[in-house]
Amino acid sequence: MGERMRIVIVGSGGVGKSALTIRFLQNKFIQEYDPTIEDTYRKTMTIDKKSVFLDILDTAGQEEYTSMENTYFRLGDGFVCVYSITSADSYKKMKDCMENVLMHKDQQYFPIIIVGNKCDLKTKREVTPSQVAKDFKKTKYQYIETSALEGINVNKIFIDLVRTCRKHSLFLKEQEKKQKNKKKKNCIIM
Numbered sequence: 001m002g003e004r005m006r007i008v009i010v011g012s013g014g015v016g017k018s019a020l021t022i023r024f025l026q027n028k029f030i031q032e033y034d035p036t037i038e039d040t041y042r043k044t045m046t047i048d049k050k051s052v053f054l055d056i057l058d059t060a061g062q063e064e065y066t067s068m069e070n071t072y073f074r075l076g077d078g079f080v081c082v083y084s085i086t087s088a089d090s091y092k093k094m095k096d097c098m099e100n101v102l103m104h105k106d107q108q109y110f111p112i113i114i115v116g117n118k119c120d121l122k123t124k125r126e127v128t129p130s131q132v133a134k135d136f137k138k139t140k141y142q143y144i145e146t147s148a149l150e151g152i153n154v155n156k157i158f159i160d161l162v163r164t165c166r167k168h169s170l171f172l173k174e175q176e177k178k179q180k181n182k183k184k185k186n187c188i189i190m
Helices: 017-026 063-075 088-105 119-124 129-135 154-185
Strands: 003-010 038-047 050-059 078-084 112-117 142-145
Touching: 003 017, 003 063, 003 088, 003 154, 017 038, 017 050, 017 078, 017 112, 017 154, 038 154, 050 063, 050 154, 063 088, 078 088, 078 154, 088 112, 088 129, 112 129, 112 154, 129 142, 142 154
Parallel strands: 003 050, 003 078, 078 112, 112 142
Antiparallel strands: 038 050
């Protein structure tokens, strides 16, 4: 069996987190909006000739479920932070959510992909790609616009996030190795 990764989908209610997840897993679009409390999905796929088993956690968007978020944030290997391009409020909440992820991970950087969903509704756009680029220009986070309805860039989210998680894992292992070597060099024998 290949590697296992926990992917957590976060963002406010109604931005299309479940629709993106179902589109990725089943290649279909769900029309009706049924607020999620928490759903877990699994999918095995091959990315760059390596098998990966994904545990995908589709989280609640409602504030009353924020106590669950602490657990999500600790367990996730990578995060998909979703907002709707038709809602400036959902964009603000997504940025707050990203800050929470980084705070719980206690790291400057963590595998996160910023997703502007509903790009099929360009005429109702409230958040522009240039605004996102400006807000995140000092970070390494990837930004993708998607449409769960039309299936635009949905698979790309998960493929790119797996690649980012793999790179991050290698980076952490290298850092750990450097720390061990540093400790060995500081050893004094008398």
